Amino acid sequence: MTHDRTARDRTPQRRRRAALLMAGTLLLGAAACGEGRNSTGEGGHELTIGLVTKTETNPYFVTMSKAAAAVAKKNGAKLIALSGRFDGDNEGQVAAMESLISRRVKGILITPSNGTGVLSTIAEARRQGILVIALDSTTQPPSATDATYATDNVQAGRLQGAYLRAALAGRPPKVIMLDGTDDSTVSEQRHDGFLKGFGITNGSPAIRGQANTNGERNPAQTAMENLLERTSDINTVYTINEPVAGGASAAIAARGLTRKVTIGSIDGGCDGIRDVKSGMYAATVMQFPVTMATRGVDAVVEYARSGKKPHGFSDTGTVLITDKPVDGLASQNTDWGLKHCWG
Structure with missing residues (x-):
């Protein structure tokens, strides 16, 4: 009997403690939600x-x-x-x-x-x-x-192509093309843009060689070395980006062909602009x-x-950068390029 009475006496105390615990939990939850919300998040979650x-x-x-x-x-x-x-x-x-x-x-x-x-x-x-x-x-x-x-990657390729064709000053073109990968949309667009700007088509006898490089310097240098083993009678090199242009330039320099070959590229990184300024390659197309x-x-x-x-497509811009401008093609020099480059 004593045990039963003690249990009944403690029941109100237990209920009060449970109520206080529940109230505390709700308050803590509300505080946590308030602290977790920021200007861009939803429902207390960080964006x-x-x-x-x-x-x-x-x-x-x-x-x-x-x-x-x-x-x-x-x-x-x-x-x-x-x-x-x-x-x-x-x-x-x-x-x-x-x-x-x-x-x-x-x-x-x-x-x-x-x-x-x-x-x-x-x-x-x-x-x-x-x-x-x-x-x-x-x-x-x-x-x-x-x-x-x-x-606009077609336009970027077109600018490189138009510049390299003008740089030939009427000489017959003998071109190497260093692309990215077969299934790359950018590689395809820049390749096609270059052909339009340069004024030739796939299969043209002006194209003396082509290779994929994964857009990287070392594979590009190896690819260029292999192509030069087949023929060194070239005067123009298209490159998909500046790492590839760097690899191509190294291979061409090793064969003593630097003065005979004009290289173009696309990117506009600060290292690339410095490479243009030093004469490693003639021009690059800056993107942003x-x-x-x-x-x-x-x-x-x-x-x-x-x-x-x-919604839709927004072109973020392209600018041809070179210290050897050609007639009829708008460009900026490397001093401008170094002020606006990235990386």
Whole structure:
């Protein structure tokens, strides 16, 4: 009997303690929600943005990643940067996107290696309400993403081609073409643009050799050395980007052909502009990865705040840089280039 009475006496105390504990839990939960909310987040969660580049080693994509991280931080957001293992690693980019989708990011910025290789993954991201923006390269079709901020890569190739043709000053063209990879949209667009600007077509006898380089210096140097084993009777080299131009220049210099061969490129990195200034190659076409990254991150932040989505293709610009200008083709010199370069 005594035991039963004691239990009944303690019941109100237990109830009071339980009520106080519940009230404390609710207060702590409310405080946590208030502390977790920021200017761009939703429901107390930090705004997270994903970036998927082609590689993590190319200076161009390193610059893009750093710029995106800086803009995200300025807006109180977090950037998760992933990449493929090499230019053309479509499977790596798909895996990176799937990882970002599982992390429930608000937006994904991607530089697609292959214009069609990531379409199903992009569609799944958009189905889940994730804003997807292409940077640097378009998907095929471009409407697969919400928007694109990129170089007009056909125009970049065309500028390089027009410059190298004019630099021949009427001499018969003897061309080597150093591309990226077979399944790269950018490689195809720049290649086709160069042919248009230079005034030839695939299969032309003016093309003395062609090789893929994965957009990297060492493979480009090896490829150029191999092509020169077949013929050294060349006067023009097209390169997809500045690392490739550096590799090509090294191989040409080793054969004592520097004064006979004019090399062009595309990128506009500070190292590339210095290479043009030193005479390693004659010209480069500057593009603007910082602008791409900045506009991409800003668009995701705006989407998180207001629900407003960007649409369509936005050309972020191209400028021909050379200290040996040609008639009829607008350009800037390397002093201007060093003031506006990246990296």
